[in-house]
Amino acid sequence: MNDRPTRALLEDVAREAGVSTASVSRVLNGAPHVSDRLKKKVEDAVSRLGYVPDGSARALASRRIGAIGLLVPTLDNPIFGTMANSLERRLKEHDCRLLLATYRYDLEDELQALRTLVQHGVDGVVLIGHEHLADAYHLLHQRQLPFLTSWQTHDQAEAPCIGFDNRDAARQLASHLIDLGHRRLAIVTAPYEHNDRARARFEGYCDAIAVAGCPAPDVEVVEYGVAEGADACARLLEMPSPPTALLCGNDTLAFGALLEAQRRGLDLPRELSITGFDDLPQAAYMSPSLTTVSVPASAIGVHAADALMTWIRHRERPSDLHLDASIRLRGSTAPPLAGRGQ
Amino acid sequence: MNDRPTRALLEDVAREAGVSTASVSRVLNGAPHVSDRLKKKVEDAVSRLGYVPDGSARALASRRIGAIGLLVPTLDNPIFGTMANSLERRLKEHDCRLLLATYRYDLEDELQALRTLVQHGVDGVVLIGHEHLADAYHLLHQRQLPFLTSWQTHDQAEAPCIGFDNRDAARQLASHLIDLGHRRLAIVTAPYEHNDRARARFEGYCDAIAVAGCPAPDVEVVEYGVAEGADACARLLEMPSPPTALLCGNDTLAFGALLEAQRRGLDLPRELSITGFDDLPQAAYMSPSLTTVSVPASAIGVHAADALMTWIRHRERPSDLHLDASIRLRGSTAPPLAGRGQ
C-alpha cells in the first residue's frame, strides 16, 4: 500500500496467490474454465499487491491494444466533437479506449495519421466518409484491420458504413425552398473534391433545382467557417440578380451568411431565405432560427462503437447501417418577396 | 511490394541490410554515433521491405508509447473540442498521439478513466482544472508521470498549470454590468462543487457584486445546456424583483437565457443584460451579440503539448503559464431601464 519502489508484476501476483502466471492471466482476462477458488485467490492477491497490468506488454503479447482509432477532419466543428464524444463513451462501456487524430480535410495528412495509428496497433478504425486515398484502404486491408466508414451512406463494399443520406436530405431542403416559391437559389459549399459529404449535399441541392427547372444556381466554394460564410453571402448578394434563397453546406456557413445578410439590413427571412446543415445546438436559437438538417452525430458514434466491437471481438463483419437525417423547418426560410427571384 | 503474408520485422531488416538488429534500431531511433554508411544500408533495407515498426513492441521495450492522455469533462461543449483539436495538432508535430477520455464532470469517472490511461502507458497526461480526486494525484505521482493541469490558474505545486484567471475575468464582466448601472444581478452557474472553473467564475461574479455593495444575487445552479439556461432564466424572471442583468457560467447557458428572454418578449438588452463565458464562435453572431469572455482554448492546447513534450523528452518540469482571457463587450449588455433594478 505504501509507495512501492517497483510495482508488482503478474509474476508477483502468481507467487503471492500460489498459482501459475497463466492462471493469473486467465482470471484477469475472464477466460472460461476457471474455478471460483482460483479466481478468488488471484483476486485477493491482486488487491493485496495493488497490481495493475501493463498495457504495453499485454498489447504485445495479445496483439490487441484495447483502443480504436478515430480520424476526423477537425474537432473545430462541434458536430465531430459530438460524434467523438458519443463514440468514446460507448467504447468505454466496451472497455476500449479512443485514439484520436485530425487531418483538416487533407487526405494525404489523413493517410499519414492513419499510418501512425496502425503502427500503434489500434484494434480498429473509424473513418468519416468513404473518400480516402487508395493507399489508406490498401493499408487497412493489408493489415486486415476492422474499419468503418461513416457519416455518408454509400454502396461500396470496401467497408461497412454507418451513415445517412446527405444527398437526399439536401434535396429535401432545396425542394422545400422551391415549394415556397423560390426560383433563384444559390449554394455556398466547402470544397467537395475530396469531401463526399459536402459533395453529396451539393448534388442534392442541384438535383432539386434541376428537377424544378430553376435556373442554374450561383455557387460559392469556401472553407467552412463563419467568416467564410459571411463573405460568400456578401458576394452572392452583390451579383446582378441576387438569389432569394441560400443553401449552405453546413450550419457554420449559414451562421455567417445570416449575419452578413442582417448586417446589410435585409429583413430575414422575407428578403432572403437561408438554410444550414448539421443542426448544431444553437441553430434553433439564432434569430431567425435556422432551417437545417439534423444529423445523427451521436447515433453514429454509438453504433460505430458497437459495430466495431462486434467485428473485433466476434470476427463478424457488421452490416451497413442507414440512419435518418431529418430536416428542421424553422424561421430562416419563407416565401420570397413577390416580384423578386425571377 | 505485393502483399506479404507476414510483415517484415526488424530482424528481417537487419538481415537484409547485413547488420545487427541493434544497428537497425539505432538508425530508426536516430541514436548518436551511427555512420552514414550504416544509416544508408538500413534505410534502403527498410524501404525495400516496406518495414513498419511495431508500436506495441517498441512501447514495451522502451517504456514510452508515444501518446499522451487528455481527460476532458465532455466534448459536447465545443470549447473543449477546440482545445483537444489544437493539442492533437501540436502533439502530431512532436510525433506524439492523443488518447482521449471524457468523464462528464464526474471525478470518480475521471479517476477511472485516468487509471485506464495510465495502464495503457501514456507518456503524460493533461487534466482540465486542478480539482481532482486525491487518488488521481496519488496515482500520477506514484507513477512519476508528467502531467499538467489547465484552464484555471492556481498556485498548487501539484503540477505545472497552463491556464487563465477565470475569477478575474468573471469579476471584470460583473464590474462592467455594475458600471453600466445594474444593481440587481443574478447568476446562472453550473454546479461548482467539483468544478474549479465554474467556481472561480461564480466567485468572481460575487466578488464584484459584493465590492459594489449590490444586493446579494439570486443564483440558479443548473447543468450546462441551452435548455437549462432557458429554464433558469425563466425562473429568475418570475421572481418578485427580477434581475436587470444575468451573469451566465458559460455561453451555452447564456444562449438559452437569451432565447428565453426573447420568447417572453423582452427587449434585449434594454430590459435585460446577459453575459456568457467562453466566446464560442457564434457568440458574436447571436442577436443581440453576446457579451462574454474569450478563453484561450487553442493556446492552452498548443502550450500544453509543448510543455508536456519538454517534460517527457528532457525531463525538465515546465513552469506555470498564465494566459490571458479578455472580455468581449457586445450587444447583449446595456444600461438598465431607468427606475428598474433598485
Add this chain to the structure above:
DNA sequence: GTGCGCCATGTAAGCGCTTACAATTATAGC
C-alpha cells in the same frame, strides 16, 4: 611502437504479458 580512449557495431538479455500445448484431475459412460 605501445597503450589508452573513443567511436561504431554486435551480442544477447530482457520488457511483462498471453497462449499453445502438456499435464493433471474430475466426470461420465458402460
Add this chain to the structure above:
DNA sequence: GCTATAATTGTAAGCGCTTACATGGCGCAC
C-alpha cells in the same frame, strides 16, 4: 473399475523491439 472426455491448471515459448554491455578498430600522445 477402466477408459474416453472434459474441466482445470501449469510450463514455457514467444510477442518485436530496445539497450546495457562487450568487442574490435582506429587515431594519437608519448
